[in-house]
Amino acid sequence: MNKGQGPVSRRPISDDITVTEINGQRVLVIQPVISDDAPGPFKNALAIRRATNTTGVCPDCGARRVLPNRAERRAAAKAGLLPMARTVHEGDCGVLCDGDRGAL
Numbered sequence: 001m002n003k004g005q006g007p008v009s010r011r012p013i014s015d016d017i018t019v020t021e022i023n024g025q026r027v028l029v030i031q032p033v034i035s036d037d038a039p040g041p042f043k044n045a046l047a048i049r050r051a052t053n054t055t056g057v058c059p060d061c062g063a064r065r066v067l068p069n070r071a072e073r074r075a076a077a078k079a080g081l082l083p084m085a086r087t088v089h090e091g092d093c094g095v096l097c098d099g100d101r102g103a104l
């Protein structure tokens with residue numbers, strides 16, 4: 001039952017949680033699960049995403065995780081949201097599955 005904690009996801013639970021370290025602090029990373037029956041390029045994209053999420057560096061294109069700055073952290077806190085890290089991958093990175101390879 002949702003007791004006012006916010007929107008509830010309607011999709012089935014299909015993520016798992018990995019414990020890793022970012023800037024010397026232990027963090028929980030919600031990871032996409034790789035389905036055995038997913039198409040190859042999609043599985044590869046998710047594997048790259050999982051590795052990037054836990055190491056901070058994309059194994060395919062070398063993109064690095066960027067942590068939110070102070071203003072972004074304050075804005076997130078003010079909005080009641082968690083600050084989000086981001087990684088900007090190269091256009092030809094395998095994490096980006098598009099076109100005839102299928103959408104991600």
Ligand SMILES: [Zn+2]
Pocket residue numbers: 058059060061062063089090093094095
């Ligand atoms: Zn990448």
